[in-house]
Amino acid sequence: MSESYLLLALVGLPFLGAIVAGLLPARARDTAGQLGGAVAIASIAIVVSVLPAVEEGEVLRLELPWMPSLGLDFVLRMDGLAVLFVGMVSVIGGLVILYARYYMSAEDPVPRFFSFLLAFMGSMTGVVLSGNLIQLSFFWELTSLFSFLLIGYWHHTTAARDGARMAITVTAGGGLCLFAGMLLLGHIAGSFDLEVVLASGDRIRSHPLYVPVLLLLLLGALTKSAQFPFHFWLPQAMAAPTPVSAYLHSATLVKAGVFLLARLWPVLAGTETWFWIVGTAGLVTMLVGAYVAIFQNDLKGLLAYSTISHLGLITLLLGLNSELATVAAIFHIMNHAAFKASLFMAAGIIDHETGTRDIRRLSGLNRFMPFTARLAMVAAAAMAGVPLLNGFLSKEMFFAEALSAASPRPALLDILPVAAMVASAFSVTYSLRFIHKAFFGPNPTDLPRTPHEPPGWMRLPVEILVLACIMIGILPAATVGPLLDVAARSVLGEATPVYSLTVWHGWTLPLLMSMIALVGGVVIYLSLQRYLQRGVEGPPLIRRLEARRIFDRTMVFLSWRLARLLEGLFGTRRLQTQLRLLLFVALLAGGLAVVLRGPGPGNLEPAGIDPVLGLVWVIGSACAIGAAWMAKYHRLAALILLGGAGLVTCVTFVWFSAHDLALTQLLVEVVTTVLLLLGLRWLPKRMVGTGTRSPEVLTVARRLRDLGLAVAAGVGMAALAFAVMTRTPPDLLARHFLELAYLEGGGTNVVNVILVDFRGFDTLGEITVVAVVALTAFALLRRFRPAPDSVDVPEQQRYLRAVEAARPDRREGITVADWLLVPSVVTRMLFPVICIVALFLLLRGHDMPGGGFVAGLTVSIAIILQYMFGGTAWVEARLQVHPLRWMGAGLLFATGTGLGAWWFDRPFLTSWFSYLEIPVLGTVPAASALLFDIGVFALVFGATVLMLIALAHQSVRGHRAVPRVAVAARAQPSSPAAAQPAVAQPAVAQAAGQGGGG
C-alpha cells in the first residue's frame, strides 16, 4: 500500500535531512535552512495527502519485520490523534525552521542546529506514529536525546550545559521508567502491538500489576510533560536558543507526555488511581506553574512556567476520567501549541532585537516594534483566555468540565471550579504582565541594542500562528472542527460524546467564570505592582522551596555521597580484605543453604574412635594450630610443625590401611619440607616484636576476626567432610577400578594400576607437567636475586666464623664439619641402601605399595640427605647426576612404552602383563606398565633433583654475592639497590652454569 509507505517517509525524511544537514559545512546557514524547510514542507504535504483517509476513520498501518524472533515488528500507525500531532509537529516545525534561519547568528554552526532539529522532528514523528509500545519508547528516548543536544546547543555557556544535563537526566530517567512500564504493559496485554493493547483495556485495568504499570508509565509521561514535581527541568531548559524553546515547549517535547496520556487513555483511565494521581499532578502543576509564572523576570522563564501550568491543565483534564474533558484536553493541546509557539517566537524577537529578555529592563517596545507588539498581544490574549481567541474556547470547555466532573469525593466538586478560576486568573495576570512590561511604559534605557522590527521573514511564522489563533477563536468548527473530531474519535472511539464547538453558548456559568477570571487577573496584577516593582527574583512564599535545588541535592547525594559510601562498603583495594570478603560470602552462602534446608542425618553411623588414634590426632591438631600461630613469628618452627601435622595424616592413612597413600604422603611431606626449608633461607627473618607493650585494641580485634574466620572455614570444611563421609556414597568409580585392577591391569596395587595403566595417558601428561615445572623453577631461580636483607650469611654462621676467626688454630668451616661428621658418614653409608629400597619400591609397585613416583622421591631423599649433612659445596663437587638427562630419558621411556603398544597393533599405552622367572629374585610380575613406571621414576627423580640443585645452590651464591655488594655499596653509596643486582649478576650466571651441569 503506497499510502502506508508515506508514513515511513514521514519518519524517515527528517532523519535523512538531519544526516545531510550534519554533513554540510559549518557556514552553510541558508542551505541548511532550505533543506529543513523542504523536509517540513514535504512532511506537511504527506500529512495533507493522507488526511482524507484518516478523516474517514481509517487507520493507516505499515509493518516491517524488525525483530521477528521477539515478535516485534516495526509498525507505523496513523489514526486521528497521530495525524493531529504529526500535523502540529510538521507545521510548527516548518515555522520554527523559517524563524530559526533568521534567529541564529552567522557565527553559530547552524547546520548542526538544523541537523539536531530535524532529527528531533523525526523522533517526535516516530513517537506519535509508533504502532508498538517498544518502538514508542524507543523514539521517546530519541526525543530526550535530541532535546538534550538542542538545549545544550550553546554549550559554551554554563546555563545551557546545566539545563541540558538536567533535562536529559529527568526525561531520560523517566523514559527508562516508561520503558519498564511498556514492557509490563505488553506483558499484560500479551502483545506489544498498539492495536492489541488498546483493545485490552479491561484486562489491563483489572490486572494486579495495573498500579505498578500505571506508576511507571506516569513517571515517564509526567517527567516529559514537566508536571509537578518534575517540572523543574523545563525553566532550566530555557537556556536553549529560542527557536528550540518555541518548538520543544509548545508543540513537541512536552506534548509527548500528554500525547502518551491521551494515547493510553482508553486502556488506563477510568479508575480511581488514575483520577487521583493524574488529576492531582495536573491540578497542582496548573496552580503552582501559573503562580510562579507571575513572578518571573525572564520573558522565557515566564513562558516556561506558563507552559508548565497549561500542561498541568491538560493533564488535569485527562485525569478527570470524563470523555468530554478528554476532548477538551486534545483541543487545548492544539490551541496551546499555536499561541505558545508564537509567544516564544515573539520573546525571541525581543531578545534578538534588544539583547535582553529581562522584563525589568524592557519597556515601551510598542513604539519600536509595533507590529511585533500587536502580534504578541493577540497571542498573549489567547493565552489568557480572552474571548474570540482560541485559548478562550478550550478554557471554556475546561470550566464546564470542572463544574460537572464526576469525582469520587463530592467535596472536590467545590474545589475544582475555584482552582480552575484561580489558575485562570493567574494566567491572565502573567499574560498582562508580559505585554504591559515589555511593550508599554516609558522608552527603555540602557538596552544592549537599539530595538527595531525584525526582518519580515522572521516575523512571518508569528503572523501565521497568530492568525491561526484568531481563526480558531472565531470559527472553531470550520477550521479545526474536523481534525479535533477525528482525533477525539480515535481516542474515545464509540464513546465520543457530543460536544459543541461554538464561540457563543449563551449566558452560562463557565462564561461567568471566565469573566471573573479575567477581572480577577487584572486585579491581581494591579495589586501586585508594588511587589513586582522591587524586582525580586522568584515568587513570594515558595521562593526558597526550589525543586531544582532539591534535585541538585539529590543528585549530589546519589552521585557522590551514596556512591562513596557504597564504594567504601563494598570496594577495597586491599588484597586481604578482598580475600576475607570472598571467603565470608562463600561461607555465608554455603552455610545458609545448610541452615535453610537442614543437613539431614547421615545414614552411616560413625565408628568408635580408637583412643590411640585420638591421641595422634590431638598431636596433629596441636601441630597445625602451632604452625598457624608461629607462621607470623617463626617460620622455621611453623614449617616443622606443619611437617608434624603431615606426619599425623600419614599415620591416619596407615591406620585405615591405606599404606600406599601413606607412603606417598610421607615422601612428599619430606621432600616438600626440605624444599621449603631451602626457600625459607631467602625470606625475611622472624618478626621481632615491638617490645613488651601490649598490642592495640584494634590489632587484637583484627586478629580475633581472622581467628574466627579461620575457625569457621575449618569447621565448615570438617562439617562438610563429616556430612559426606556419614552418607553412603553413590556408586562411584572406585568399585569399577577395584574389580578390574587385577583382571585388566594385572596388578593388585589399584592406585598404581590406575596411575600407570587405566589412567596412563593422564599420568604421561602429569609427568610432562612435572618436568616443565622443574625446568621453570630452575629457570626462575637461575636469575634469582636475593632480597638485600637476606643476602647476608645467617646469624649462626656469622657467630661460628667469628669464633673461628678468633681462634687461629681452627680453619674456617671446620667446626661445622666436626659436628656433622657422624651424621654425614651415616648418610653416606645409607645412600646405597636407600637406592636399593627405591628399586624395591619401584619393582613391587604394581602389586604392593610403591611405584615409580614413590621410588623417584625416595632416591631424591637420599640426595637431599647428602645436601643436608655434607653441605652444598661438598655435594656439588661430587654429584654426578644430570637431572636434565634423567628427565628426558624418563619422558622418552614412558612415551616409548606407550608407543610400543602400536607395534602390537594396540592403541597407545595399552599394557601387557605376565610373570617372569628371574634366577635370584624368583617370580616377579612383569607388566609393560613397569616400563612406564620406570619412566615415571626417572622423571620424578630428575625433576626433584633439579629443583633441589636450583634451590640449594642459592646458599653458595648468596655468600659470594655479599662481599661484592658491600664493595659496590661503598663505591656508590647513593644507589646501593641499583648497584646490587648488576654486581650479583655474574655470580648468578656462573652459579647457573654449575647448577645446570650438575
Added chain:
Amino acid sequence: MQELSLSDLGLALPELFLACLGMVLLVYGAFRGARAAGEVAVIGSLALVLVGILVLTGSVERSTAFNGLFVVDAFAVFVKILILLGAVLGIVLAANYLKAEGIQRFEYVILLMFATLGMMMMVSANDLIALYIGLETQSLALYVMAAFHRDTLRSSEAGLKYFVLGALSSGMLLYGASMIYGYTGATGFAEIAQHLEATEGPAAVGLIVGIVFVAAGLAFKTSAVPFHMWTPDVYEGAPTPVTAFFSVAPKVAAIALFMRVLADPFGELVHDWRQIIIAISVGSMVLGAFAAINQTNIKRLMAYSSIGHVGYALIGFAAGTPEGISSVLVYMAIYLVTNVGTFAVIIAMRRRGRAVEDIADLAGLQHRQRGMTIALTIFMFSMAGIPPMAGFIGKLVVFGAAIDAGLTLLAIIGVLASVVSAFYYLRIVKVMWFDEAAEPFDKPADSSLGTVMFVSALLTVLFVAYPAPLIDSAAIAADALF
C-alpha cells in the same frame, strides 16, 4: 568407554589447531627472540580468524567427543565466535600500545591464544573436570597477562592480586565440583542431569552447597558482586589492551559457562540456583551503577561498568528460559562490540607519548578529535541503553525475558539501576562535549584503533536497523541448551 577416534579430533579441530599453533609460535618466538613480536602478532590474529572459520564451518548439531567430555553445539559455536572476535581485537588493539610502552613481546599473543583456547574449552565443556581444565587454562594465561607490564608496580600488583583471588575462587569451584561429584556420583553433565531426574524430592543439601560453591567460582570469573573486588584493581593495573581483552572475552566465556553449567545439568534445580543468580544480578547492577559514579580513572569506571553489565546480562539468565538465555547472548554480543570500541578510545588516550587514564583528560575532546568524540559518545549512549544504540536492544531483550518469566521486580530494579548508570556514562559525554578543552591527544601511530572505533560505532548505531541475524542466531544457540 570408547577409544579416541578421529571424529573426536575432528570435532575439537579448532581447539587442537589453536593449541598446536600456539605451541609452535611459542617455540618460534623463543628461538627468534624479541624480533618475533610483530610476526607472531600477525600470525596469531590470522590464526584466530582461521579458528573462527573452522568453528563456523564445523558442526552446529549437538555432538560430543572424548567420551562426552567435550560438546559442540550451536550455543558453543555462537559463544566461541564472540570469544574469538574479542581475542582478535585484543591483539589488534594491543599492537601499538605495547610498542609505545616498550613491552612488545611475542608472549602477549601466545598467552592470549592460550587464554582463548581455555575459553573455548570452557564453552565446550560437558563435564566438571573438562570445565575446570578449560577454566584454569584460561585463568593461568590471564594472570600472566594482567602482570604483563611487569616493570610497573600497578601491573604486577594486578597480576598478583588476580592470581591470589583467582586461585581461591578456583579452589572454591573445585570444592563445589567435588561436592557435586560426591552427591551425584558423576562429573559429566549428562550423567548429573540423569541422576537429578531420577532423584525424587528436593535436592540434597550437599548438592546445593556444591552448586553454591561452583556458582561462587564462576561468579568470580564473571566479576559479579560479591566476587567483584578484584575487577577495578585489575582493570586499572593491567595494561589497557589487556583490560580491553579482560572485559570482553573472558567475561563472555565465563557467562556462557555459567549458563551451560546451571542450565544444562542442573536445569531441574532452576528454582534453587535462580535465587543465587538473582542475588548476584541485583548486587552487580546496583554496585555497578553507584560505585562507578565516583570514579575518576576511566579504566576503573569501565571496571564498575562491566560489573553492572554482567548484572544486566544475568537478569536474562535468571529467567532460566530459552528466551532468557538468548537474551544474554544478544546482550553480551552487543556489550562486546561497544566495550571494545570504548577501549579503543581509551587506548588512543595518549599525551606526549604517555598513556593517560583520567576522565578529566577527555575534557573538550570534541574540539580536537571530533571522530573519536562521536565514537565514544555513541558507545556511552549505547552502554546507558539509550536508543537507537544497540545497547538499548540488549537491555530490551533482557528485561523482556525477565518479565515474561515473571521476574518483574528484577526487571524494574534493572531499569532503575540503568537510570543511575546513565548518569556516569552521560557525564563522560558531557566532559567531552562541554568542558574546557584540555591538551589534544597524540595522533595514533596507525589506523588500527581508528578502524576499530569506526566499525564498532557503526555496528552500535546500525544494529537497530537490522537486528534479526544476531537475535535469530542467539535464539538458535540458546535452544541448544534446552
